Amino acid sequence: MTLSPMISPKPAQYPHSVLDPLQLPGWDPRWSQIVEAETCDGTRQFHVLDTGPMLADRGIGPDDIDAIVIAVHGNPTWSYLWRHIAQAGLEAAQGNVELGPGAGRAPVIRVIAPDQLDMGFSERLEHTSLPSAAGSSSSYRTLEQRIYDLDAVVAELISDSNKAPVFSLGHDWGGIISLGWATDADVRSSGSGVEPSGMISLNTAVWHEESDPIPAPLQAALAGPVLSGSTVVTPAFLDTTLALGQPALAKDIKTAYKAPYRGRQDRGGIGGFVADIPATESHRSRNALRKVANQLSSTEKPALLLWGAKDPVFLDRYQHDLLQRIDDVVIHRYNTAGHLLAEDRDISVPVLGWIRQQLDGDNRPTPDLTAARGSEAVGDYSPLWSFLDQWSESSTKAMVDMTINDAHGKPFEVTWAKLSSMVDAIAVGFRENGMRPGDRVSMLVEPGRDLTAALYAVLRVGGVAVVTDAGLGVDGMTRAIRSAAPQWIIGQTPGLSLARIGNLPGKRLSVKTMDPIARRVLGLSGSIYGFASTYAGQQYGPTAEQPDPNPTDDAAILFTSGSTGPAKGVRYTHQKLSALTQRLQHTLHVEPGSSLLAGFAPFALLGPAIGATSVTPNMSVTKPATLTAKSLAQAAIAGDTTMIFASPAALRNVVDTAHELNTEQRTALEQISMLLSAGAPVPVPLMNEVLELVPNAEFHSPYGMTESLLISDIDHHTQHAIAGRDDRGVCVGKPLDVARVAMAPLDFLGRSSDELFEGDNAVNKLAEIVISTPHMLAGYDKLYNTNRQTRVDSVDGLQWHRTGDIGHFDEHGRLWIEGRTQHIVTPSTGAFGPGGPEDDIQRLPSINRVAIVGVGPVGTQAIVAVVEPHDGDIKPGLAPSALSDDVRAATDIDIAAVLVTHRVPVDIRHNSKINRPLLAEWAEKVLAGGKVTAL
Numbered sequence: 001m002t003l004s005p006m007i008s009p010k011p012a013q014y015p016h017s018v019l020d021p022l023q024l025p026g027w028d029p030r031w032s033q034i035v036e037a038e039t040c041d042g043t044r045q046f047h048v049l050d051t052g053p054m055l056a057d058r059g060i061g062p063d064d065i066d067a068i069v070i071a072v073h074g075n076p077t078w079s080y081l082w083r084h085i086a087q088a089g090l091e092a093a094q095g096n097v098e099l100g101p102g103a104g105r106a107p108v109i110r111v112i113a114p115d116q117l118d119m120g121f122s123e124r125l126e127h128t129s130l131p132s133a134a135g136s137s138s139s140y141r142t143l144e145q146r147i148y149d150l151d152a153v154v155a156e157l158i159s160d161s162n163k164a165p166v167f168s169l170g171h172d173w174g175g176i177i178s179l180g181w182a183t184d185a186d187v188r189s190s191g192s193g194v195e196p197s198g199m200i201s202l203n204t205a206v207w208h209e210e211s212d213p214i215p216a217p218l219q220a221a222l223a224g225p226v227l228s229g230s231t232v233v234t235p236a237f238l239d240t241t242l243a244l245g246q247p248a249l250a251k252d253i254k255t256a257y258k259a260p261y262r263g264r265q266d267r268g269g270i271g272g273f274v275a276d277i278p279a280t281e282s283h284r285s286r287n288a289l290r291k292v293a294n295q296l297s298s299t300e301k302p303a304l305l306l307w308g309a310k311d312p313v314f315l316d317r318y319q320h321d322l323l324q325r326i327d328d329v330v331i332h333r334y335n336t337a338g339h340l341l342a343e344d345r346d347i348s349v350p351v352l353g354w355i356r357q358q359l360d361g362d363n364r365p366t367p368d369l370t371a372a373r374g375s376e377a378v379g380d381y382s383p384l385w386s387f388l389d390q391w392s393e394s395s396t397k398a399m400v401d402m403t404i405n406d407a408h409g410k411p412f413e414v415t416w417a418k419l420s421s422m423v424d425a426i427a428v429g430f431r432e433n434g435m436r437p438g439d440r441v442s443m444l445v446e447p448g449r450d451l452t453a454a455l456y457a458v459l460r461v462g463g464v465a466v467v468t469d470a471g472l473g474v475d476g477m478t479r480a481i482r483s484a485a486p487q488w489i490i491g492q493t494p495g496l497s498l499a500r501i502g503n504l505p506g507k508r509l510s511v512k513t514m515d516p517i518a519r520r521v522l523g524l525s526g527s528i529y530g531f532a533s534t535y536a537g538q539q540y541g542p543t544a545e546q547p548d549p550n551p552t553d554d555a556a557i558l559f560t561s562g563s564t565g566p567a568k569g570v571r572y573t574h575q576k577l578s579a580l581t582q583r584l585q586h587t588l589h590v591e592p593g594s595s596l597l598a599g600f601a602p603f604a605l606l607g608p609a610i611g612a613t614s615v616t617p618n619m620s621v622t623k624p625a626t627l628t629a630k631s632l633a634q635a636a637i638a639g640d641t642t643m644i645f646a647s648p649a650a651l652r653n654v655v656d657t658a659h660e661l662n663t664e665q666r667t668a669l670e671q672i673s674m675l676l677s678a679g680a681p682v683p684v685p686l687m688n689e690v691l692e693l694v695p696n697a698e699f700h701s702p703y704g705m706t707e708s709l710l711i712s713d714i715d716h717h718t719q720h721a722i723a724g725r726d727d728r729g730v731c732v733g734k735p736l737d738v739a740r741v742a743m744a745p746l747d748f749l750g751r752s753s754d755e756l757f758e759g760d761n762a763v764n765k766l767a768e769i770v771i772s773t774p775h776m777l778a779g780y781d782k783l784y785n786t787n788r789q790t791r792v793d794s795v796d797g798l799q800w801h802r803t804g805d806i807g808h809f810d811e812h813g814r815l816w817i818e819g820r821t822q823h824i825v826t827p828s829t830g831a832f833g834p835g836g837p838e839d840d841i842q843r844l845p846s847i848n849r850v851a852i853v854g855v856g857p858v859g860t861q862a863i864v865a866v867v868e869p870h871d872g873d874i875k876p877g878l879a880p881s882a883l884s885d886d887v888r889a890a891t892d893i894d895i896a897a898v899l900v901t902h903r904v905p906v907d908i909r910h911n912s913k914i915n916r917p918l919l920a921e922w923a924e925k926v927l928a929g930g931k932v933t934a935l
Helices: 052-057 079-093 143-157 173-183 185-189 216-221 226-233 236-242 251-261 268-275 286-298 316-325 348-360 386-390 416-432 449-461 470-484 493-501 516-522 528-534 574-588 629-638 648-656 663-669 684-693 716-721 784-790 835-842 881-889 916-927
Strands: 003-005 032-039 042-050 067-072 109-114 166-170 198-201 303-308 329-334 397-405 411-415 440-444 464-467 488-491 507-510 524-527 554-559 569-573 595-599 613-616 643-646 674-676 698-705 708-715 730-735 740-745 767-772 800-809 815-820 847-855 862-869 897-900
Touching (some): 032 143, 042 143, 052 079, 067 079, 067 143, 079 109, 079 251, 109 143, 143 286, 166 173, 166 348, 173 185, 173 198, 173 286, 198 348, 226 236, 226 268, 236 251, 236 268, 303 348, 316 329, 329 784, 348 784, 386 416, 397 416, 397 449, 397 629, 411 416, 416 449, 440 449, 440 470, 440 493, 449 528, 464 470, 470 554, 470 569, 488 493, 493 507, 493 516, 507 516, 524 528, 554 574, 569 574, 574 708, 595 629, 629 643, 629 663, 643 648, 684 698, 684 716, 698 716, 708 716, 716 730, 740 800, 784 800, 815 835, 835 847, 835 862, 862 881, 862 916, 897 916
Parallel strands (some): 067 109, 067 166, 166 198, 198 303, 440 464, 440 488, 464 554, 488 507, 595 613, 674 698, 862 897
Antiparallel strands (some): 003 032, 032 042, 042 109, 698 708, 730 815, 740 767, 767 800, 800 815
8 A cells, every 4th residue: 555645746646646736625625635546457656635634743543543444535526525524523622512402422433535436636547438328438447346446445544453433435326336335345354344333424425216217417417428528628517516515515615526527538438427327227337336235125224314305306205215225224305405415514523423433232112102290190192083983873062164065055074973983984095095004195285075084094095194284385395395205196177286286206196087178287296085976885994914003102293383494393202192182082071972163283183083073263374463353253153162272373363353253152152161272372461351252261371382282371360470580481370290390501602511401409490391201202203313303211211302492490390482593692691592681672562572682603693682662653773762761771782783674574385483593694684784675
C-alpha cells in the first residue's frame, strides 16, 4: 500500500491529485489521502477521505474509535458528499455532538470515503470509446468491479487487528455498491476480511423490474447517442443532478462538486456510471444487481434507511422494495428533502444515533404497554367492533348523519343491526377482493355514515386505516399519503380525483358505485356499497388465512395537523385504540343509549367503538368553524343528544350564530348534560358564552394531541377558580387517573433534560411535558429519528413520550401549557415559552392575535411581538408607537420590537395553532430592512 497526503504541486503522473480547500467549503485538506490498491485489473490509485490520521493527531488511537464508517458516493458526486459526516465524527471525539435526550454519548467514528475509480479525484481510466446505453463497453467500470474496488480500498486501510465495528454507508448507485459489499461474504473473505456490523443507505435502489418505467431524469440520459453528450461531452447530467437540492445548493457548493469534472476528459466515469444502469435483462450488470437484491433478502444485518421523498430518480417504489426486502430495517423519511439528502438535511445525528444503538445493543427495557395508572384500571382488550357484534340485532339508532338525507328528505339514520350487517358485508367484500391484514388503506372520505362503515370494515379485516386531514391542503395530503404508502384508497370523488391526479399509490375504491366512464377515468376497482350489496347477509368471520388482528397489530395511522411542522403519521395498535375507547367511556360516562354529537374529526369516528349513538352535524368536520348554532341544535334534536364534542373554533361560531336559534332549538340545547372541547385552549369568556346556550351541561376541556387524545382535563368550575392566578400559560387541569405526566426541565438554551421529575419536584419548573398512558401512540410511521428522540424507556419500565409541549405544574398538581419546544425563545436572560406573554398581550382590546418569536442566535435572541390588531387600517411592519407601548406594558418581558401583520397564520383544523417559525422568518426580514410582504 502507498498512503500519502494530497500535495501541491500536483504530480505529473497523477493529474487529479490537488484539492484546493479555498474552492471546497467545509472540506479539510487533511482528510485527503491517495491510496494504491490492488483491484481486479491491477494497481489503481484512489483518492480517499479518511479521518483516521486526524483522530490519531488528537490522541485517539484505533482502540479508542467506536466504529468505522465506509461511505460510498454515487453519480456524479464524490467523497465531498460525506464531509458533514466526517466532521461530525471528529466533533464527537470532542464531545460536541448532541444525539438528543437520553441518547447517550455520540460515538467516535472514523470515516473512510473513497472516490470511485473514474470519479472524483481518483484515477481516470483509459477509454476506447464513449459510453453507450447498451452498457457493453468494456472500458467502463461495472457494478461487480466497483464492489471489488471498494473491498480493495477497505483491505488497504483497515488492518487485521482492527476491533472497531464497521458500518457501510451509501447513496445513489453508491448505495447499491455499499449494500452489495456489506452482504457479499465471498468478496470480503477473499479480500479485506472485514465483517460489517450494519448498513446505512440514503436514496438508492437494488432492483428495477424491466416492465417498470425508468425515472424521468434518467430516460434522456439513457437515450442512445444522447448518453455520451449529456454525461461526458457536456456537463448537463452533472448540472441536472446538482439542481436537485431541496433547498437549492449554494453556488460555491455546486462549484465544489464540479471541481473533479471540469473537462470532458474528467467526465468519462459519469457517462460510464449511467451506462452501467442495469435497467434491462440483457444488461451486463443485471446479474450483479440481482445478486445484491437476493443477498439483501437473506441478510440478518440491521439497516437504516434515510430517504428524501422528493427524489425524482429514486422513487418511493424503490424505498418500498428495500423495506420489504430487508428484515431488520428502520427508516426515516424526510418528506420535503430530495435526492441530495446529505446536502438537504443534517443526517449526522440519525446516523450517529443509530450507530450508537447498534453498539449498545437492544438493552432498552421492554415497556409495559398496557399497565394502568392510578385507581382506575384499563379493562381487558376489547376489539373496536365489539358493540357492532354485541348489538347486531338491535333496532336502536347507531348513527344519525345530518350531512345527507334519506329518501323522505329526513336526516339519514342507521340502526345498530343495519350498521353491523353493512360493516360485515363490506369486510367480506374487502377480503374477497384481496385486502389482507396489514394492508394500509387511505380513507379519503368525509366523516359520517360512509367513513364509519368503511373504517370499521377495514379494521375488521385487519387493515390499517390511514387518516389524513383535509386541512393539510392538497400538497400536504399528497405528501402524507405517499409517506404511508397505502395498498388501497377508499374515497369520494374529490379524494379519488386527488389520487388520480397525484398518481397516489393504492388500488382505488369509491364509496358509491359509479358509472363506467367515471370508473375508468378514476381507475376504480370497485365500491364499498357495491360490496355491501354483493355480499349482503354474509357475516364476516376470521379464516385460517386471514385471522382476526392481534391486539399488537397496527390499526391506524393518524396524521397530525401539520401546524407545528410537516404532518407526521402517528401509529396506533388495536390495543392502544381499545384503551382509548375505554378511557372515553369512563370520561364521558357513556352508558347504553348515550348519544354523542361530534363536531371534532377524531371523535366523529369513535361512536360505534364506545357504544354511543354517533351524530354528525351538518358541517365540514375538518373545518370546525363551519358549525352553526342551528346545525348543532338540529343534530341534537335528531339524535336525542346528551353529549357534545366540539373544538373551540366550532364553539366560537356557534356562539356567533346563536341569534338564529328558535325556541325548540334552544330547548334541545338545554338538554345537553356534557360538553367537551379540545384541540386548543378554551378561553373563559367563550366558555361562559357557550354555557348560556347549554346551561345544564358540565363543560370539560381535555388536553391531548394526535399522539394521545386524552391526557388531562379541566372543567369550567376550575377555570373560574384559577382566573386570578398569575401562572404563565393555559391551565389544562390535572392528569387523568390512567396517565402519568412527568417533566423534563429545560436548560438556559431551552434544551430538554434527560432526567424526568414528578410530583413536588416538578412544581413551577418550566419543562417539556413527558407522558405515559396505555392509550398513547405506538410510534411515528417511518420517522426513525423522531421516534428515537421522543421515546423514553428508562423510567419504571413504562413507555414514555416526549410531547414537545412545554409548561409547568402548579402546587395543586394542575398542568399549565406555555408553548412548544420549537417555539422556545432564548434571550440572554434565559429560555421561556411564548404562551404566557402572549396571554398577557391577548387581553388588550386592540389585539386580535399575537405571537412571540425569537430573532437571532440561540441564547441571545431578540424578543419580537407580532400582533394582528383589530384595526385593519394599520399598515404591516413596525407598529405605531402607541400600539407598541401598550404591548410592552401588557407583559413583563423585554420586547425588542413590535410588528404588525394583517394575518397571524394559524392551522385550519384548530384555527388557533400559530405558525411561529414562519412569523420568526418574516420578522427577521422586516427588522433587517427587507420588504414587508403579506403572510
